[in-house]
Amino acid sequence: MSRTAATRLPEMMSANRADLDALLDRTVLGHFAFTGEDGRPVSLPSVIARWGDQILTHGSTGSRWLRRIAAGVPVAVSVATVDGVVVARSAYASSLLYASAVLFGAFTPLAGEDKLAALDVLTDRLLPGRTAEVRRPTAKELAATTMLAMPIGEWSVRLSDGWPEDPEPDVAGPAWAGLIRFGVPPATLAGAPDLRPGIPVAPSAGQVRGIR
Amino acid sequence: MSRTAATRLPEMMSANRADLDALLDRTVLGHFAFTGEDGRPVSLPSVIARWGDQILTHGSTGSRWLRRIAAGVPVAVSVATVDGVVVARSAYASSLLYASAVLFGAFTPLAGEDKLAALDVLTDRLLPGRTAEVRRPTAKELAATTMLAMPIGEWSVRLSDGWPEDPEPDVAGPAWAGLIRFGVPPATLAGAPDLRPGIPVAPSAGQVRGIR
DSSP states (O other): OOTTSOSSOGGGEEOOHHHHHHHHTTOOEEEEEEEOTTSOEEEEEEEOEEETTEEEEEEETTOHHHHHHHTTOOEEEEEEEEEEEEEOSSTTTOEEEEEEEEEEEOOEEOOHHHHHHHHHHHHHHHSTTGGGTSOOOOHHHHHTEEEEEEEOOEEEEEEOOSOOOOOHHHHTSSOOOEEEEEOOOOEEEEEOTTOOTTOOOOHHHHTOOOOO | OOTTSOSSOGGGEEOOHHHHHHHHTTOOEEEEEEEOTTSOEEEEEEEOEEETTEEEEEEETTOHHHHHHHTTOOEEEEEEEEEEEEEOSSTTTOEEEEEEEEEEEOOEEOOHHHHHHHHHHHHHHHSTTGGGTSOOOOHHHHHTEEEEEEEOOEEEEEEOOSOOOOOHHHHTSSOOOEEEEEOOOOEEEEEOTTOOTTOOOOHHHHTOOOOO
């Protein structure tokens, strides 16, 4: 059986690539699972960004885990957001409102123009338009950074939604039921202590909304 | 070298158990990494709750991945929150404000009174006080649920904090720098369509604040 086939609750599975992209474009953390050099599983969170049909991640060339996945070992990346709570009339029927995805594959290092372009994608993913506000990366910075890409190939998405579904005896009982939905977190800005006077807030930072 | 020893940015590592607990107590999702039956890594998000010195997770007895980790295979669980963005004067020096942890170990199924108590911990973790508002689990529901616990033993925590640190030439330049901090997301409630008239909003649901 394929790893992306649902064994249960198949109605929550989506085969719609647009659902995957929507989730990837509203989350910034992926959790990277791979097998360590000692054969045991490792899981690490790191920033991801979708670049067309690829997932990007990056970090220091000194990072041990990044070196491991840069070598092309099999990787699973999971992403998830908690969007609320489905409050049923029993603990059993209650659940989270969430969206989640798992992507399987392997990463390859990017170099040259691809690496530069991917860095811009990651920067603008966190702060839209930021690359136009700051200087270009230096050769030293580029040399200190590993940029990796994984094709979006084998994946699955799971979306929970809808109202609680209680059996009739519970509906007739005294317990409340409903949905709690979480909104977008507020974002507050503070200038750095060493910010020189007269420098206005960056438009990129001013428009950031909280990441849930 | 131990898997929980930092190879870089060791100043971001915390050996303080209180930091781990604080993170676990404000996140509800863990990302579970383990090796699948085909030898390839798997990563899956699921609800977690800390119960003293253990991490709990649960799900359907029909869940393939839960059966896998219930068998005691080595597992790594990562948790993370994105709390803001450190906006430096270069893309290179910018980063996320985050807290993350990875726990290593293996899960064991709980049964009997331990299982019942753990279910209450998980329910009250999502909706504080909810177990006092709803009926007790039925024997059928208990039989359909797998409850797993992993001791908090081998773990690492990484906390980012503080202002951007730009080199002097960048500080003297035109770019803005600062911190964006995300607040707690707003939570909105809606009663279920089949809610009987006259049932007030559950106090547990009314007090839930958004999970970041």
